[in-house]
Structure formats: C-alpha cells, structure tokens
Amino acid sequence: MKAVAVFPAEREVRVIDHPEPKLVSATQAKMRVLDVGVCGTDREIVSFQYGTPPEGSDYLIIGHESLCEVVETGSKVSIVKAGDLVVITVRRPCPHPECVACREGRQDFCYTGDFTERGIKQSHGYMTEFVVEEEQYLNPVPRELRDVGVLVEPLTIAEKSLEQLWTVQSRLPWDRHRRAVVLGAGPVGILGAMALKVEGFEVSVYSRSPNRDEKNRLLGALGIPYIAAETHSTEDMAQMVGPIDVVYEATGASSVAFDVLKHLGPNAVFVFTGVPGRKGPIPVDTDEIMRNMVLNNQLVLGSVNAPPQAFESAIRHLGIFAQRWPDTLRSVITARFPIEHALDALKEQAGGVKNVVVVAS
Ligand SMILES: [Zn+2]
Ligand SMILES: [Zn+2]
Numbered sequence: 001m002k003a004v005a006v007f008p009a010e011r012e013v014r015v016i017d018h019p020e021p022k023l024v025s026a027t028q029a030k031m032r033v034l035d036v037g038v039c040g041t042d043r044e045i046v047s048f049q050y051g052t053p054p055e056g057s058d059y060l061i062i063g064h065e066s067l068c069e070v071v072e073t074g075s076k077v078s079i080v081k082a083g084d085l086v087v088i089t090v091r092r093p094c095p096h097p098e099c100v101a102c103r104e105g106r107q108d109f110c111y112t113g114d115f116t117e118r119g120i121k122q123s124h125g126y127m128t129e130f131v132v133e134e135e136q137y138l139n140p141v142p143r144e145l146r147d148v149g150v151l152v153e154p155l156t157i158a159e160k161s162l163e164q165l166w167t168v169q170s171r172l173p174w175d176r177h178r179r180a181v182v183l184g185a186g187p188v189g190i191l192g193a194m195a196l197k198v199e200g201f202e203v204s205v206y207s208r209s210p211n212r213d214e215k216n217r218l219l220g221a222l223g224i225p226y227i228a229a230e231t232h233s234t235e236d237m238a239q240m241v242g243p244i245d246v247v248y249e250a251t252g253a254s255s256v257a258f259d260v261l262k263h264l265g266p267n268a269v270f271v272f273t274g275v276p277g278r279k280g281p282i283p284v285d286t287d288e289i290m291r292n293m294v295l296n297n298q299l300v301l302g303s304v305n306a307p308p309q310a311f312e313s314a315i316r317h318l319g320i321f322a323q324r325w326p327d328t329l330r331s332v333i334t335a336r337f338p339i340e341h342a343l344d345a346l347k348e349q350a351g352g353v354k355n356v357v358v359v360a361s
Helices: 040-046 149-169 187-198 212-220 234-241 254-261 286-295 308-324 326-331 339-345
Strands: 002-007 012-017 028-037 065-073 085-088 116-118 130-134 138-141 179-183 202-207 226-228 244-249 264-272 299-302 333-338 354-358
Touching (some): 002 339, 028 085, 028 149, 138 149, 149 187, 149 244, 149 264, 149 354, 187 212, 187 244, 187 308, 212 226, 244 254, 254 264, 308 326, 333 339
Parallel strands (some): 244 264
Antiparallel strands (some): 002 012, 028 065
C-alpha cells in the first residue's frame, strides 16, 4: 500500500510502498485512512528537524492528524464496528513501571520521555492507506463530522489546555465573566478561539498573518475580533481587550508570547502550546514579569496534547462548531491533496493554512 515516508539518514521524503498491516490481537481494529491533516510538526519532520523512525526501520511514515473508517475488528473490540468513523490518538505510553502518568493512561504527562508518537516518534503514522490500532486508542466520530473530523486532533491542543485551565481555575472559588486572548490565527489558534467562545469566554485573537483580511473575515463571522500584530503593539492590544484572564498561545513565537505576558490581568493564566524552533536568545525584562506574576497571582502553564478525554471533548465541540458555524469551520481546511501529491501539501506555506491529504474518499 502507499505511504508517505521520511528517510532522515538520506534526507528524503517520498511516497513508498509499505506492507499492509494485519490484525494481530483480538483487541485491535483495522482502519482505512480517509483524511490526514498536515501541521507545523509534519513540516519540521520533512525538513529533518524532528521525527524518529521506529526501531529497525530506516523510514518513518508521517501523519498524526487522522480521520479513518473502521474496516475490520478483532473479536474483543466493542466500541467500534466496521463502517464507523474514528480519530486515532497519537501518543503511546512509555514502558517504565514507575511512570505513574503512563500507567494511568495519561502519557501526555509522561515522566520519562520514552513515550512514542504515531507519525512523529518511533512509531509509523497515518499518511498511508490502512492502519491497525488497539481499540483503546480509537475515538468514534459521528458521520455528520465526515468533512471536518480531521480537525479533531489539532483541536485537542485547546481541549487539553481547557481541561488544565478549569483545574487551575478552581483555585479561585467564584465564577465570573472571563476574557481570553488567543495568540495566532493558524488552525490551532482558530479552533482554540472557537472552543473558548463556546465555553463562554469573551475572545479576541492577536496575530501576525500575511492573509490578514481573510482571517479578519473568518473570525468576524464568529463574532471574534481580530487584532493585527503588524499594526497594534501588545500594549495597544491589552488596552483594546481590557484585563486579560486567559491567554491561549498558539504561535510558538516566544518574543510575542513574553511581550503579552507583561499585560496579563489579575489572577490570569497564560497557556503555552507552541513549540518554538531553536533561535538565538531574546532580551526579556524578567524583573517586570516576575513582579507582575507575584503581585497578580498569575500562572504560566505549558501544555502538550493529548489524553483520550481531550479527544472526546474535541469531538463534542466540533459538533457544536459544525452546527453554529458550518461554513467557517469548513474554511479552516484550506486545501485537499491526493496522497500522490502529499509532498505539495507539506510545502512550507505562510499564513497558517490547514492542508489535508485525502487518502480515500
Ligand atoms: Zn499536528
Ligand atoms: Zn511514561
């Protein structure tokens, strides 16, 4: 079967022929891959900055944002049946008995770093025709979400952040209107803004985007103001928004993030989800940040995705988005490419677009 694979030693990416997987246990299911989303992580992998093949393989099949259809199930599989749509989780537990996080099924909090990730770290991904997986890693998706189900995985970044946010917010024993700022208007930022809006936040998006008018229109349709970083400093943004309760960072740009950190409101939480590339150090006024953090009880939180609960809430939220904003939600997917042209989908593109590789329809 066809698969898109990166060969790190040869510094090559190509469409290869890979053996079709078979069920090897009664608790597994076999899936036909329908859609695979492409994100910055994939672009880093195909530019050889990231990504590790499985032990004994000289290549890694890429792709971690999936939407699949079940074609075959083992005799002990009960939550899915042939014909069901599923999204498969990405991270798999480390083998160490002492890692309580992995032993609890929370490998997103792995202590050892020896987890694997499908399509990223030592385990083949989903940009191929068929995959086999244990039932516990499958998340059923309703048929109505066929055209947007591939957005579940990127939405889990916001879902885990929200889960963490609600946990830390319980330190404040009252309920009040909350104001959130999303940094970045790429797919992760837009999906995060939608989730925060559905959860009752007053949301603004602050971003630098080459296709500013388009983002402005897209977010405007959601009732979310778009504040352009090219024309508004972080001070301007903070003035426009008012006291910020939550920042959801989805850019990986540390200079902007630390600049916004200075403008947090009292008792605010700042959630980092972007992973910056390795660049030189940047000057930051650490005294100012530390002073504000102490005097305002602020919290900075890093979050990496994602537990099964985050997939469940992403599927639920996506259903709400699809009802409330059907056209805007579909417009988050900017282009679809057949698997033969997957390499075009992986090309570096400005403006944070979401390309999807269509493996089967
Ligand atoms: Zn991704
Ligand atoms: Zn672990």
